[in-house]
Amino acid sequence: MDYLDQLESQSVYVLREAFNRIEKLAMLWSLGKDSNVMIWLARKAFFGHVPFPAMHIDTGKKFPEMYAFRDRYAKEWNLNFIRENCPPIEETDPSLPPAARSAARKTLGLRNAIAKHGFTGIIAGIRRDEEAVRAKERYFSPRGDSGQWDFRDQPPEFWDHFNTDLPPGTHLRVHPLLHWTEVDIWRYTEREKIPCVPLYFAKDGKRYRSLGDADITNPFNSTATTIPEIIAELEATRTPERAGRAMDRETEDAFERLRADGYM
Numbered sequence: 001m002d003y004l005d006q007l008e009s010q011s012v013y014v015l016r017e018a019f020n021r022i023e024k025l026a027m028l029w030s031l032g033k034d035s036n037v038m039i040w041l042a043r044k045a046f047f048g049h050v051p052f053p054a055m056h057i058d059t060g061k062k063f064p065e066m067y068a069f070r071d072r073y074a075k076e077w078n079l080n081f082i083r084e085n086c087p088p089i090e091e092t093d094p095s096l097p098p099a100a101r102s103a104a105r106k107t108l109g110l111r112n113a114i115a116k117h118g119f120t121g122i123i124a125g126i127r128r129d130e131e132a133v134r135a136k137e138r139y140f141s142p143r144g145d146s147g148q149w150d151f152r153d154q155p156p157e158f159w160d161h162f163n164t165d166l167p168p169g170t171h172l173r174v175h176p177l178l179h180w181t182e183v184d185i186w187r188y189t190e191r192e193k194i195p196c197v198p199l200y201f202a203k204d205g206k207r208y209r210s211l212g213d214a215d216i217t218n219p220f221n222s223t224a225t226t227i228p229e230i231i232a233e234l235e236a237t238r239t240p241e242r243a244g245r246a247m248d249r250e251t252e253d254a255f256e257r258l259r260a261d262g263y264m
Helices: 004-022 033-045 064-076 098-117 182-192 227-236 254-260
Strands: 027-029 054-057 079-086 122-123 140-143 171-174
Touching: 004 033, 004 122, 004 140, 004 182, 033 182, 054 098, 064 227, 079 098, 098 227, 182 227
Parallel strands: 027 054, 027 122, 054 079, 122 171
Antiparallel strands: 140 171
């Protein structure tokens, strides 16, 4: 068993534990490289069928290539697909800086979707190496009745024992990719031949490394047109993965405020 097999095995274990323990479960599908790997792993964990809905919290501002990818693979992967719209920006916290306030629409959209469908568990494809605040997460992370997250008060997870006993009105976020890195994702995508949005590959000297809304996500200079070239590029760079995400750079605490309020 090589290290990609070990990563896969741990994620499959987390997904099966979540399905076994959580009554009403859904998986977030952002259409990015991480959530595509997550759906791939779920199909492996449950013998080709994802037994819970794959939900896209849609701001209506994604790149056309992302919507085309979603519409194709929701059918090809035979997903129980749910699309939920986000509320207008006027309903978000006006004290947030502009890009963070735009991103906060997804928090409200997710909160509304959980209330609408009665989900008690939400699977999300975040990784510890993505961003400092996400590094504080647990595999099974409790959320308050409005989706709030208190990173100072989280259950311990010793020897793969996960706490799923929660008070009424709360729900769990489940993170099966926490132990993966960005390079792991690309090595696994290459090995498994997992489809991904073409925006990740360089065109006219630029490519996207992390995909979000089109109006708050920027490409960077790159010549990587294949996955091996992307991996080589990542192994040589010291630039943060989310450097192209405007909301991460507006203020020092913008992303932490979003996460504490329930952002993915």
